Amino acid sequence: MRIARLAPAALLPAVLVLTGCGGGGQPAEDKADGGGAFPVTVTDARGDVTLDARPERIVSLSPTSTEMLFAIGAGDQVAAADEYSNYPEEAPTTELSGFTPNVEAIAEEDPDLVILARDAEASADQLEKIDVPVLVLDAAQTFDDTYAQMRLLGEATGNAEEADAAAGEVEADMEEIVAETEEKLGDESPTVYHEVDEGMYSATSDTFIGQVYSELGLTNIADRAEGAAESGGYPQLSPEFVVEEDPDLIFVAYPGGDAVSELEKRDAFDTVTAVKEGNVVQFDEDIASRWGPRIVDLVQSVSDAALAAQGS
């Protein structure tokens, strides 16, 4: 009984290689007036955090934060990033885990700011015990959350102006794509099925990804599913439901070279419009699961697919 309960632990990523310290550069004093005076107080997911000086050795333990930091001009302040921070290319990816952070391993990077995702919140207390300031960021629920987090990181890292400009640019790009898509779609509202995994979990308009569809004027079939409201935004749909709803577009949000063809081969799926017309699109999993500056790419790809399906 006990063994069975412990079995999932065997799935822990077997991270075996110790990395050397990611050596960062010397503090860039001349950049210090790039926006904001220190000390500065910002409000993260847990409350107020005060930073006495401009952080020069940031450890980012969430891929989204890493992308944001580089987008707002704080890239050269990032000393280390977690194992999944694979964008942009120059991000200092290490073996550090963002899900189960090892506080001693983080301390070895000698950070003056650590950015954690909400799931890793428990490590924040321990980092604060050894006097490392910590920012805990929630997963964004809306586009506005994305802009707000970029600006928050800007203030916390002394790049307020650049962050404000970057956030404004993302917002403007988004609005432009949305306006253009709405105009071209006209009165039409193609139906869309978003598939989170092979188990046919989907995402309603209450989720971040669902908001992309609703903003673009698409109709999300997951919203109509039974029990969608109680599922926390991620209801499991049945094959019958999807076939009956007959979506015009299907987005596959998980990796796998043959994920699309596997989906198309499912029983009765050959009757679905999206499959018949070849409108099953596989997302770049990283772009689809992060709420950083690359949401523009995400919205653009959804818009392209929607317009292609409509034939305009």
Added chain:
Amino acid sequence: MKSRNAAAWAWFAGAAAFLVAAALLGVAAGYASITPGQIAGTLVAKAVPGMEPPLNDRQLAVLVELRLPRVVLGAMVGALLSVAGAAYQGVFRNPLADPYLLGAAGGAGLGATLVMAFGAAWFDGPRAMVPVAAFTGALLGVAAAYLLGRSAGRNGTASLVLAGVAVSSFLSAVQTLVQQMRIDELQRIYAWLLGGLAKGGWEDVAMVAPYAILGTAVMLVCGRLLDLLALGDEKAVSLGLNTTAVRLVVIGAASLATASAVAVAGLIGFVGIVVPHVVRRLVGTGYRLILPMSLLCGAGFLVLVDVLARTVIAPAELPLGVVTAFLGAPFFIVILRTTRHRAT
């Protein structure tokens, strides 16, 4: 008599040396590269003005705020589980009794899970309620296993252990149910259940210390009574022992010890059965010696297990319960094989 005392003191000295060695290793081992030499140098530098300490402030904080409390907590948890295991074995006169098999740990786990899942709605400070809920759960778990085992008729090893297994499975099923009902808390509860010391700090040490000291003290004082109990109930009663009272007191103390260990470190199996057995092999059958020896050896043992847990797949960590299960399960089978013709 004198030579027996001398032998006892020799065993204590050996066990204490083992604990000290384990603690030193526990303090030295870890991801951050801090050597014993640097620690010693820093201590010296604190005393000598003008001398530059080998460790910087950050490293010192890692040592004092993260690693030391972890070693202390590990020693406490190991000591508590081992001494509780030894005490249960004495009370039930059963070499297979341990906090896990008897349902004490399962009950403590369920109590703690309930508080973590729903506590915020019931109490002002749910965290402080965890040990209390764990203790209540532990007592209920043991009581259920014991009564169920007795109602099965025979008072042997098999019925008690089987009853304990049944109670433990039932408790873990209820735990799963609670987790499913509170899916938001699932990740937190799950991580805690696997057992670990990673999030422990000095405040955890302080929180558990009173319960741990009380439970351990009662058990150690009762060592002589357990020796009388070992003679068999009839003899013990004829010597003027109130066997029921002794049993209740020792079970209460052992359950309190188990509950406080579970409250800070989650479910860490097998320690309570492995350590007392090794000790018994070494020092013989007297509980006056077995109990304190289990305490010292268990403390050292769990500190070593924790060193393994945090170094094997560093910078990630193995849950402690996984390591003890790897070490303990084969050992358990050996015990089962060697004791079956004696105990049943």
